[in-house]
Amino acid sequence: MSGRSAQYSKPIANYLRVKKLQIFPVLKRLDFSGKLTWSAPAGHQWTLFFNRGQVIYGHGGVHPMRQWYRQAQTRLPEADLSYQTLQKSLVTSPTASWLDGWDYHLLHNWLSQGHLSQQALQDISTSIVADILFDVVQTGETQYQLARQPALDPSHVPIAIDETTLLPSVTDRWEAWLEGGLEAYSPNLAPVIQHPEPIRAQVSPGVYASLMQLLDGQRSLRDLAVKLGQDVLNLTQALxxxxxxxxxxxxxxxxxxxxxxxxxxxAAHQRPLKIACVDDSPMVCKAMGQVIRAAGYDFLSITEGAKAIPALLAQKPDLVFLDLVMPDTNGYEICSSLRKMSRFKDVPIVILSGNDGLVDQVRARLLGATDFLSKPMEPIVILSVIRKHLAPAPT
Structure with a gap:
């Protein structure tokens, strides 16, 4: 890697970014065990764990949970990765070493229980570290710190990541990202459709409907790439x-x-936060209720649109998921009426819709909707939207 870096012929600014990776052979020569943490002015941090000079895992960055979840979901398609199950698994997970991340402990436990192969663990770890290194390279200004720790017992380190292929692959991906004119595009950003009609004219109706559901601003480019089975570079170039x-x-x-x-x-509140779902489909309300209650929230299900406003006024939820199309009324009318009431002036209202038109989104926002979520809804996305709009205020 050091020889390759010395021959780097790209502009000096890009060379300095890739030069960050030259710390790997240094740590290998020093037989370093511990943590390497990069920090960015924006506040993000990325941590890599080393044992005897070899990187074994990493976490952090803009989306540490998304980063872990999409890799686990890919390699464990049959596993129960619901929030409540992961939390219960974590509570029973031992934390006996300085490699103290919840994510690594879950993977290590699944390996010891036979639910995850050693190759799958290595693939997950390698993909996560590759994403971290790409983000560190793309972030122009960073500082790093080293925290030396005792070498880990071999039983706690079932795999080591092959740096001889990892580091060149990160450099190659960064160069391809630049050559594709994508330097300003972070793979952690989420695409959202702003003007659907030109897109509708260029693709088939089926593809258009899929795009309207996928490109809703709730999935990052990396999330979409994994979901579609594509390389994030190719996906971003296509978009x-x-x-x-x-x-x-x-x-x-x-x-x-x-x-x-x-x-x-x-957060710790005097009372549990209450989430309401107004949808004429009992199945939608039931599924959403299971996710929301398991996460520790109170849940209010309303399947008759005509009764929505009285029920919401009586129960006073902290956030409302509101279906756009119902047989006896519609989400536009309910949203508009709620916004005229002082109690619901600032309550987040998230519109749910299976429709494919941006007009619906624009109209809903004009009437006071806080956010717009496409059906079908993934459980982890539901929780992400709740967290986004009900994050506790800084103390």
Whole structure:
């Protein structure tokens, strides 16, 4: 890696970014065990764990939970990765070493229990570290700190990541990202459709409907790439013309709720926060209720639109999921009426819709909707939206 870096022929600014990776051979020569942490002025941190000079795992960055979740979901497609199950698994997980991340402990436990193969663990760890290194390289200004720790017992380190292929692959990906004109596009941003009609004219109706559901600002480029089974570079290059034309925009998206002892999905309040779902489908309300109650919230289900406003006034929820299309009324009318009431002036209202038109989104926002979520809804996305709009105020 050091020889390759010395021959780097790209502009000096890009060379300095890639040069950050030269610390790896240094730590290998020093037989370093402990943590390497990069910090950015924006406040993000990325931590890599080393044992005897070899990197074994990493976490942190903009979306540590999303980062772990998409990799675990890919390698464990049959596993129960619901928030409540992960939290319960974490409570029983031992934390006997300085490699103290909840994410690594869950993976290590699954390996010891036979639910995860050693190759799958290595693939997950390698993908996470590769994403971290790409973000560190893309972030122009960073500082790093080293915290030396005792070498780990071999039983706690079932795998080591192959740096001889990892580091060149990160450099190659960064160079390809630059050559594709994507330097300003972070893979942690989420694409959202701004002008659907030009897109509708260029793709089939089926593809258009899929795009309207996927490109809703709730999934990052990396999330979408994994979900679609594509490389994030190719996906971003495919979307770039639409972004440049102004048909798509890239927006920041919140991380999924964090796991960890003492870090519940909701803050300590005098009463549990209450979430309401107004949807004429009992199945939608039931599914959403299971997710929301398991996360520690109170839940209110309303399946008759005509009774929504009286029920909401009586129960006073802290956030409302509101279906756009119902047989006896519609979400527009309910949202508009709620916003005229002082009690609901600032309550987050998230519109649910299976429709594919941006007109619906724009109209809903004009009437006071806080956010817009496409059906079908993934449980982890539901929790992410709740966390986004009900995050506790800083103390």
């Amino acid at each position: 770039r013309p639409y972004i440049q034309a102004g048909w798509l925009d890239l927006v920041e998206v919140a991380d999924f709720p964090a796991l960890g002892k003492g870090d519940p999905p909701i």
